Amino acid sequence: MVFVRSVMSLSRGRSRLVVTGVLTGLLLFLPGPAAQSASAPDVPPRGSAYMGIGVLAHDGRASGPDATPAPARANQIEGVDVSSHQGNVAWATLWGDGVKWAYTKATEGTSYTNPSFTQQYTGSYNAGMVRGAYHFATPDTSGGAAQADYFLKHGGGWSKDGKTLPGVLDIEWNPYGGSCYGKSKSGMVSWIRDFVNRYKSRTGRDAVIYTATSWWTECTGNYSGFGKTNPLWIARYASTAGTLPAGWPYHTMWQYTSSGKTVGDHDRFNGTQDRLQALVNG
Template identity: 75%
Template sequence: MPVHRPRPSRGRRLAALGSLLAAFSLLLTLPSAAADTPPRGSAYLGMGVADHDGEHGTPVPGDATQTEGVDVSSHQGNVAWPTLWSSGVKWAYVKATEGTYYTNPYFAQQYNGSYNVGMIRGAYHFATPDTTSGAAQADYFVDHGGGWSRDGKTLPGALDIEWNPYGASCYGKTQSQMVSWIRDFLTTYKARTGRDAVIYTATSWWTECTGNYGGFAGANPLWVARYASTVGTLPAGWPYYTMWQYTSSGPTVGDHDKFNGALDRVVALANG
């Protein structure tokens, strides 16, 4: 025999509907971690600098003469290299790879285009130490544009190691694990190319995530990121920087850099 339950009153039904609508509205206003996380492959040099690093530290002087450069990724698309050359930019770094899952679709236009206007250029790799080993990523980098040739126009590859745009700043690694991962990448890159890779980083990230490790300074040139009027305190071990990314709001291409020396020093780094 069916059981007949009393139907809720119209007032109760309206109250329940109002509660559901209020809960739904609250959910719409809550921040979404997934929505705030950029898609894999979208990272680039200095992606976290503006958010994490400010003006601090003791200024470190550079050479009196510096040479202007830029760095680009897929975010810049097809780059107007003749315009940059005419403005005084003489060297460039181009994103080639990220992790072992991404290659820059604009790499050929950017890498060859900078070379064709007369620039000295190199390729960089955005590291994701939480996805695969340093050795695997170095191999992937070399196999997809990160190699080196003794032509006087090709800079050694650069390892972009900085804040994780997809999760925890240090990629879930301890300081000693991070140092080991970086060493794994650098050792493999040198074995493949014969060159010591450039290290791109920011002092605050390097201090937090490697414990301010100074063991790479003897072999690997430093490319430091700091958007300020001075480069500030450098990571441990490096007495000077080789390159400095000083702004993300330059003309034509946002990311501009200074090479710590005249153009002949850029050529010297290219030649090894």
């Protein structure tokens, strides 16, 4: 304002020119409709993440989201994964459509539990499916061992009852911030190791690792050290499962779409029924 008043003391013609120039300059810095509507990407509330949230936002754009996969082979068994977003699931309908196994989100970090867990976990069991639980990892909030303990405390355990699949570590793009949760590649590998080691020590089972190849490459440096112990659940919404992360010669499960029947996320177990049962029994 001081600058505008000072130029007004000059001759009328010059003051009009300068003031106009000042106003024009100010307008350049005032947000117009486009600038006002532009904002940071929406960040979902903590706890709302689900298996595949990062695939839709990243890999989906590259490979074509929900591309039609090749027809299921006789040695591929249909499964689904669910979270609180699905609420009460029509398990009898899914069973009638040939779905034989299911995973339910149990926990996220060390503060979130799925409010629909009981209906989803026991409902799939009562429908005749083998089922298990998964944990959505947030490596920026607490350690891997702590999150494994929280998972085990809230539904992620395993029992040799012939119907329970081993727990899953869902490790993928961070929906709340930077892709790799602020961790170096070696730091991420250490975090994952802490989680799976704690799970193994408390259950006797090796946790399944759910991930996408491009995230694994970006955030672990394509580390190959888990392939001999932890089954791989690969995420890719395309016609094939594609290239796998280093260390895994084959995938155990494949999440191939987010727009399947009854619930969106559908998966295929890479083997026959007896191999699925072998995974259940450990």
